[in-house]
Amino acid sequence: MFGLFKRTKIEKWETDLLQNVIIKLPSEYSSFINQINDGLLRGVLVSASDILGYVAFTFHPNILKKYDKKKEQDFKLTNIKVYDNKSLSFVPYEIYISSGTISGYSLIGCKGQNVDVGKVDVSGFKKKIIGKSDYHRIMYILLEEEKKLLNPSEVYSILIDGKEYFHLKDLEDGDFIGIDENKVIYRITHNPLEKVVISKKLSEVLEGE
Structure with missing residues (x-):
């Protein structure tokens, strides 16, 4: 699925x-x-x-x-x-x-x-x-300190359950940190498939994972 x-x-x-x-x-x-x-x-x-x-x-x-x-x-x-x-x-x-x-x-x-x-x-x-990447689609919602913690080549759009998320950073075993267009941060796991909202600043999440 x-x-x-x-x-x-x-x-x-x-x-x-x-x-x-x-x-x-x-x-x-x-x-x-x-x-x-x-x-x-x-x-x-x-x-x-x-x-x-x-x-x-x-x-x-x-x-x-x-x-x-x-x-x-x-x-x-x-x-x-x-x-x-x-x-x-x-x-x-x-x-x-x-x-x-x-x-x-x-x-x-x-x-x-x-x-x-x-x-x-x-x-x-x-x-x-290639034209503008998915990174450029979300640049406007990112702070300068957050941009410094991201690798543009790791940012890409993914559809899950019909909703678009932006992959930001790989974790272990295929899991990753992602955000949506409203800058809600998620830890997305694949076994089982879960989208867990992370209630922290994005910079804290990127530095801490």
């Missing part, structure tokens, strides 16, 4: 595919291999966006500090194709970069376990700048 909590563990084919695609791209993108090898990617959130086939990555905070570049513009690497062993055809694959880090990918037309991770086509790849 709540698709974003179907899977939180990152699978080997996902990192293998990322690496095999990036290796074939121009050298300016090779630094993203280091992020994967350093263990930046902690897990995934499935169906956490209205982007078709999108899977978001969660991060190990200590490693994220090494690569996070908040002033860098978000973009995606598109027009990439990967081979689907089931349909015996190439399908679209995109890699999303936010604040200098790999933030997610989209895979359309097949299930990941059917992908041939060694058979990729980047001959027509393009870099496409």
Whole structure:
């Protein structure tokens, strides 16, 4: 019922595919291999966006500090194709970069376990700048001290029970801190699914968790 909590563990084919695609791209993108090898990617959130086939990555905070570049513009690497062993055809694959880090990918037309991770086509790849992120949608309700405690690349919109929340910070086991458009703060857990209101200042919550 709540698709974003179907899977939180990152699978080997996902990192293998990322690496095999990036290796074939121009050298300016090779630094993203280091992020994967350093263990930046902690897990995934499935169906956490209205982007078709999108899977978001969660991060190990200590490693994220090494690569996070908040002033860098978000973009995606598109027009990439990967081979689907089931349909015996190439399908679209995109890699999303936010604040200098790999933030997610989209895979359309097949299930990941059917992908041939060694058979990729980047001959027509393009870099496409992404417009305002979900972080920019909530900036106006945040205080300056709160903005300093947030990583824009970790802020994204999630629909739960038909209501929109903004993911702010990962906790353990796929749980996270989120807020709604009225700046009500929640601790959102997935096992069981609960949305618990936190009656503290946002800065206290972000510093204390």
